[in-house]
Amino acid sequence: MAMEVTQALLNAQSVDSTMRKHAEETLKQFQEQNLPGFLLCLSGELSSEEKPVDSRKLAGLILKNALDAKEQHRKYELVQRWLSLDVAVKTQIKTCLLQTLSSLAPDARSTASQVIAKVAGIELPQKQWPELIGSLLSNQQLPAHVKQATFETLGYLCEEVSPDVVEQDQVNKILTAVVQGMNAEEGNSDVRLAATRALYNALSFTQANFNNDMERDFIMRVVCQATLSPEVKIRQAAFECLVSISSTYYEKLAPYIQDIFSITAKAVREDEEPVALQAIEFWSSICDEEIDILEDYGGDFTADSDVPCYNFIKQALPALVPMLLETLLKQEEDQDQDEVAWNLAMAGGTCLGLVARTVGDDIVPLVMPFIEENITKPDWRQREAATYAFGSILEGPSPEKLTPIVNGALNFMLTALTKDANSHVKDTAAWTLGRIFEFLHGSTVEIPIITPANCQQIVTVLLQSMKDAPNVAEKACGALYFLAQGYADVAASSPLTPFFQEIVQSLLTVTHREDAGESRLRTAAYEALNEVVRCSTDETTPMILQLVPVIMMELHQTLEAQKLSSDEREKQSELQGLLCGCLQVIIQKLGGSDPTKYAFLQYADQIMSLFLRVFACRNATVHEEAMLAIGALAYATGPDFAKYMPEFYKYLEMGLQNFEEYQVCAVTVGVVGDLCRALEDKIIPYCDGIMTQLLKDLSSNQLHRSVKPPIFSCFGDIALVIGENFEKYLMYAMPMLQSAAELSAHTSGADDEMLDYTNLLRNGILEAYSGIFQGFKNSPKTQLLIPYAPHILQFLDSIYMEKDMDDVVMKTAIGVLGDLADTLGSNAGSLIQQSVSSKDFLIECLSSDDHLIKESAEWAQMAISRAISV
Numbered sequence: 001m002a003m004e005v006t007q008a009l010l011n012a013q014s015v016d017s018t019m020r021k022h023a024e025e026t027l028k029q030f031q032e033q034n035l036p037g038f039l040l041c042l043s044g045e046l047s048s049e050e051k052p053v054d055s056r057k058l059a060g061l062i063l064k065n066a067l068d069a070k071e072q073h074r075k076y077e078l079v080q081r082w083l084s085l086d087v088a089v090k091t092q093i094k095t096c097l098l099q100t101l102s103s104l105a106p107d108a109r110s111t112a113s114q115v116i117a118k119v120a121g122i123e124l125p126q127k128q129w130p131e132l133i134g135s136l137l138s139n140q141q142l143p144a145h146v147k148q149a150t151f152e153t154l155g156y157l158c159e160e161v162s163p164d165v166v167e168q169d170q171v172n173k174i175l176t177a178v179v180q181g182m183n184a185e186e187g188n189s190d191v192r193l194a195a196t197r198a199l200y201n202a203l204s205f206t207q208a209n210f211n212n213d214m215e216r217d218f219i220m221r222v223v224c225q226a227t228l229s230p231e232v233k234i235r236q237a238a239f240e241c242l243v244s245i246s247s248t249y250y251e252k253l254a255p256y257i258q259d260i261f262s263i264t265a266k267a268v269r270e271d272e273e274p275v276a277l278q279a280i281e282f283w284s285s286i287c288d289e290e291i292d293i294l295e296d297y298g299g300d301f302t303a304d305s306d307v308p309c310y311n312f313i314k315q316a317l318p319a320l321v322p323m324l325l326e327t328l329l330k331q332e333e334d335q336d337q338d339e340v341a342w343n344l345a346m347a348g349g350t351c352l353g354l355v356a357r358t359v360g361d362d363i364v365p366l367v368m369p370f371i372e373e374n375i376t377k378p379d380w381r382q383r384e385a386a387t388y389a390f391g392s393i394l395e396g397p398s399p400e401k402l403t404p405i406v407n408g409a410l411n412f413m414l415t416a417l418t419k420d421a422n423s424h425v426k427d428t429a430a431w432t433l434g435r436i437f438e439f440l441h442g443s444t445v446e447i448p449i450i451t452p453a454n455c456q457q458i459v460t461v462l463l464q465s466m467k468d469a470p471n472v473a474e475k476a477c478g479a480l481y482f483l484a485q486g487y488a489d490v491a492a493s494s495p496l497t498p499f500f501q502e503i504v505q506s507l508l509t510v511t512h513r514e515d516a517g518e519s520r521l522r523t524a525a526y527e528a529l530n531e532v533v534r535c536s537t538d539e540t541t542p543m544i545l546q547l548v549p550v551i552m553m554e555l556h557q558t559l560e561a562q563k564l565s566s567d568e569r570e571k572q573s574e575l576q577g578l579l580c581g582c583l584q585v586i587i588q589k590l591g592g593s594d595p596t597k598y599a600f601l602q603y604a605d606q607i608m609s610l611f612l613r614v615f616a617c618r619n620a621t622v623h624e625e626a627m628l629a630i631g632a633l634a635y636a637t638g639p640d641f642a643k644y645m646p647e648f649y650k651y652l653e654m655g656l657q658n659f660e661e662y663q664v665c666a667v668t669v670g671v672v673g674d675l676c677r678a679l680e681d682k683i684i685p686y687c688d689g690i691m692t693q694l695l696k697d698l699s700s701n702q703l704h705r706s707v708k709p710p711i712f713s714c715f716g717d718i719a720l721v722i723g724e725n726f727e728k729y730l731m732y733a734m735p736m737l738q739s740a741a742e743l744s745a746h747t748s749g750a751d752d753e754m755l756d757y758t759n760l761l762r763n764g765i766l767e768a769y770s771g772i773f774q775g776f777k778n779s780p781k782t783q784l785l786i787p788y789a790p791h792i793l794q795f796l797d798s799i800y801m802e803k804d805m806d807d808v809v810m811k812t813a814i815g816v817l818g819d820l821a822d823t824l825g826s827n828a829g830s831l832i833q834q835s836v837s838s839k840d841f842l843i844e845c846l847s848s849d850d851h852l853i854k855e856s857a858e859w860a861q862m863a864i865s866r867a868i869s870v
Contacts, residue, residue, distance in 0.1 A: 060111030117156030155198035239278030287354035328385035356396035391432030430475030437482035591636025662704035709764030716771025818860030
């Protein structure tokens with residue numbers, strides 16, 4: 001069999017598709033008929049020096065894919081399958097894998113490293129394969145290629161396994177070996193590189209070591225030494241370690257920051273680009289840390305802050321800013337403007353922007369001389385660098401500090417955008433205008449930058465620039481987007497109103513440009529058009545109405561196109577998505593007030609039939625956009641939407657069944673809520689199908705977890721409109737809600753991401769309870785809910801005790817307490833009195849600074865006192 005497998009593995013990589021398919025089929029059959037034999041055969045292939053490298057490499061790859069998958073449910077199945085294999089088989093496979101680490105073929109070693117890490121990821125948490133790390137560390141006295149493979153394996157292992165499954169003494173041993181491997185005394189550069197990369201992955205394991213001054217000093221010294229290695233890849237890997245240390249161990253950096261500054265400054269000025277980029281990334285990472293700390297705790301580090309802000313950036317400013325400004329002059333002459341090339345100038349500008357957000361006003365006097373000196377120079381690089389520097393510091397400093405400067409610079413930017421001879425300068429000038437409008441224009445800014453005097457000039461320049469090269473035109477669309485957004489809260493006339501027709505016409509012209517596919521131009525034009533419509537005032541309504549048949553016609557034309565190549569089909573789908581998105585914005589705008597709604601509804605039938613044809617094209621992105629637009633249409637048409645339901649329902653069901661493209665599923669769940677609000681009790685005929693599908697979604701382990709919270713909220717939407725008709729779903733929905741509630745109540749040890757998700761889940765559950773209670777209120781069937789009340793109160797108690805709910809959950813939770821009292825009356829009164837924390841929870845919410853929480857609590861207080869006094 002072994003010979004046949006070798007041949008099958010080679011044939012599976014053949015250029016001849018018939019041969020390839022046949023080989024893949026053979027391998028698949030072998031796997032299905034005899035999994036243990038198949039895996040043994042693959043591990044034997046991988047470890048055998050006699051076999052061709054190509055078959056060995058593919059054998060390892062198939063082995064790796066037999067242990068891991070991207071989708072959670074599939075991954076779980078593969079883990080269980082491996083754990084249930086016979087111990088002797090697993091031992092033999094693992095022996096082959098470890099043997100392969102001393103192979104002379106680099107590809108075979110590298111593949112074996114990855115597979116060993118995958119096995120370790122399954123077995124170490126189960127307290128299996130305890131001897132693995134010891135046997136890897138015993139490879140240190142062997143030839144260089146074996147040491148290199150060992151470090152590579154340790155690196156993958158640290159990436160795969162969570163730190164809590166490795167004992168501290170083993171972590172210490174790994175660290176000792178890795179740091180020795182990084183040392184300058186290690187003669188082999190491949191070994192040093194593998195060790196440096198292994199340290200990068202091991203940093204999350206080294207909490208205890210970083211808490212020990214001596215060990216930390218040693219690690220930092222070795223990393224800093226490695227940044228001076230003669231090998232460029234080692235220097236790059238060492239700086240990557242520094243970047244990781246800056247975010248993982250920010251609070252430990254003070255003693256080293258001076259030295260690190262010297263090392264990074266030298267690298268930025270003198271080293272090769274991959275190394276210099278990582279050196280800049282170190283400072284960007286420090287900015288991210290300090291921005292987070294300052295946002296979380298303001299300037300006040302007394303009470304809650306776990307980590308004080310060391311103001312490394314503020315201290316480094318006088319030296320850091322000039323270093324970053326130098327990088328802005330290192331643009332690449334021929335960089336393709338369509339693809340944003342990540343080069344020194346881009347990285348430096350990005351870091352400068354983060355520095356501005358970290359230190360605010362302090363950056364302005366350090367950057368202004370550079371701008372003034374370079375902005376009019378004959379060399380395009382200097383003009384572009386000055387413009388980029390200016391655009392980079394617009395977020396962070398206060399409007400008071402920036403407005404006078406921006407007022408002086410605005411004219412300059414507009415002239416550069418129209419008259420500069422260099423495309424790079426125009427591109428950056430348009431981007432900078434967009435940043436000015438994004439951060440220094442709008443209802444919150446006291447001194448307006450855009451005045452009746454300059455508004456016409458601004459609009460004229462932006463519209464003219466939309467005819468420029470795609471990259472410049474795309475940035476001009478972006479600037480227009482933020483210009484319009486600044487007038488979102490203007491109730492009366494907007495200064496853009498007189499130009500509305502011309503702006504819309506120009507944007508539509510851009511979408512039809514031959515080269516609109518480059519630089520995201522078409523997308524940017526539709527985004528700007530949507531924002532212009534969304535932020536327009538009532539005066540422009542007649543013009544928006546005229547836009548409806550135009551966009552419908554464009555959508556109709558995309559549906560008529562015949563026999564397209566796959567590339568054309570992709571472009572067509574993208575365009576359909578953009579047009580559906582545009583219609584959604586128009587529907588929301590016109591459907592929001594009665595006079596415009598009736599004028600718009602004459603198009604409703606045609607629009608709906610276009611959307612139904614779009615669904616028939618079966619493309620996920622378009623499906624999502626069309627669903628959102630239908631939600632808006634349902635809201636605008638209200639109960640009349642019922643006439644579209646018989647035909648639309650199958651697509652609704654299709655969306656709810658779409659596990660693969662879970663965003664489509666999530667959007668569809670949201671649309672069910674819109675339909676409930678629009679149709680009210682006319683949704684009843686469809687509820688059995690919808691509820692069946694939602695319950696299936698919840699019990700599936702294939703559906704992405706992010707869709708589950710909105711499904712629970714959706715239960716609430718349905719119950720609210722169908723009232724006591726929800727009775728037949730109680731026996732299915734309530735147990736689901738209870739088990740989800742139990743899961744979400746205990747969160748100790750959860751990381752931030754998990755906690756955010758948990759709060760979303762709690763909110764969904766609470767919205768379901770709220771809708772169900774309100775739906776049953778005043779119905780003779782309220783007593784059906786009494787058995788569930790103790791559990792709900794227990795849920796409220798436990799999330800109150802955990803002390804980690806966010807404001808949204810707090811408001812919904814206190815609302816549910818009120819709903820419970822309001823619907824169940826005296827039946828709830830005594831239960832609420834017995835509850836552990838209801839009283840404390842109520843008192844806390846009544847004294848909240850958040851007026852929405854306070855309002856909910858005042859209502860709940862009234863409902864509870866009524867229930868108790870009965």
